[in-house]
Amino acid sequence: MPSIGAWLRRRAENVAAAMLAVMFAAFVVQIVFRYFFNLPTGWSSELTVIMWLWLVLWGAAFVVRESEAIRFDLLSGAAGRRTRIAIGIVTAAAVVILYGASLPATLAYVTFMKVEKTSYLKIRFDWLFSIYLMFAIAVIVRYLWILSHLLRGKEPDEDDPTKASSGL
């Protein structure tokens, strides 16, 4: 099981890197066309924004581990093993309940957006925004998984500050 999980995570990272590459390439194309050929390309700015939205939500769902996310860990890091597990259970349960509670309304919003399309690429917004549903479901499943581990008495991940990526 863990090897399949790791394999999937690597593939998810490939996809995320590809999205960033597409964003970067679209920008280069846009600059070249506008300033060298005087041809503005509306589709490219639309593509870059779509890639940004999808990259963040896709990555938060499937690529970045808890230990890499930006979080505050002084308290949980200093606590003992049993306390850490208890803390983990509380936070994971809160995430599952609150993301779960928002799911029906989110589905309603996303499907409602089918009436609109993007200006250049004519992508229906319900398709475009469906990444949020994917993200929310992935988060719920992930925290259910974490919860089941914690309930069986396994400790959460250790933190690695060199991997903490805040972008500042």
Next chain:
Amino acid sequence: MNLATPFSLAVMAIVALSLLGLPIGHAMIAGSVLYLWLAGLDIGTAAEQLLNGMYSSYLLLAIPLFILAAEFMNSGSIMDRLLRFCNALVGRFRGGLAQVNVVQSIIFASMSGSALADAAGSGKMMQTLMTKDGKYTASFAAALSAASAVIGPILPPSIPLVLYALVSDTSIGYLFLGGVIPGLLMGMVQIAVIGFIARRRNFPVEPPVPLRDLPRVTWEAFPALMMPVILLGLLYSGVTTPTEAAAAAAAYALLVSALLYRSVSWRDVYNSLATSARVTISIGMLIAGALVFNYVITVENVPKSLAAMLKAYELSPLAFLLFTNVVLLLLGCVLEGTTILLIIVPVLLPTAQALGIDPVHFGVVAVVNIMIGLVTPPYGLLLFMMAMIAQVPHRAIVRDVMPFLAVMIGALALITIVPDLVLFLPRLLGYKG
């Protein structure tokens, strides 16, 4: 104040969940959902705010591109050449390598918008160089790399200034210009501290690079040194938008590494993309959470209420700025900087505007402050990072970073009291503020 309102319960939930170690982006989304739920509003608003906010903020795309540019720079041999150039310039002075560290950070800062990228890239390299043959203690080298990395996001380009531009609706071009003098000032006070410590602790001098070699070393580093010129040129000539300038910078870094220096493989390009994607995802989630929670803050009218409350105290603009500095420095000890910038600063902003404080000045002061927070114990991200890279105890770095911290806070006080240090360059180029 009623503690059982939906808003205060949501804030308590967010604080509790983040204190308990939940990623802050998730905590803000979950807390906002709780607010919408308790207040009887449509819970789907959380998704709506997040999706529309992310989809419409074109300016934010500069962030992944600046991260990518820094990664491309770190992966090629650009860094080696820059280091040789800096060594030829200042290596001959007492504490030469320490001075190289700062000068190199200043140059790197004008190409990268991220302090953590600076520490992870050149900070790692400087650590090896400075501790080789026991020239400097590992903890001093690490503390210095952490302190000098702070300059990165103050000099343009700057990811935190992009975030500030987003929350404050201020021109990113003028903000970048406003960061130039404060950034150089930070570098200068660090150089002065090193000069002082170097004499007392008798730091070594590097063998001087003969002056006749200087043109060659400069020539080899020249394409890298041109990068800030190109970047700022594109930005201020109005040829490209700031976001496009960021893309051009990344493309330039990739071209220079790949074609001119021939030091980049496909593998390196992929690794740069993957690392940048991961950083983008982490910071993007925080932005996403902040977009949702800022909606809650707006619905609750928090910034206006705070402005009204502070108005009652009849603060002078300077007193308010000093108050802001103290609050942000204290928060910086326990909170991560992006969160402060995206949540706390927007709450303070209307008061600043009501008091007639210039938004560019306020933004640069806030960002310098938050950057200093990266090296403020106990929760300074750069301290943790360098402790890991240098394999030294956290408290040893904290001890050695103290003199740098002291002069940087001094510099912060100076730019707070003298707005012209920030506003001189923007005004020179047409800022009407």
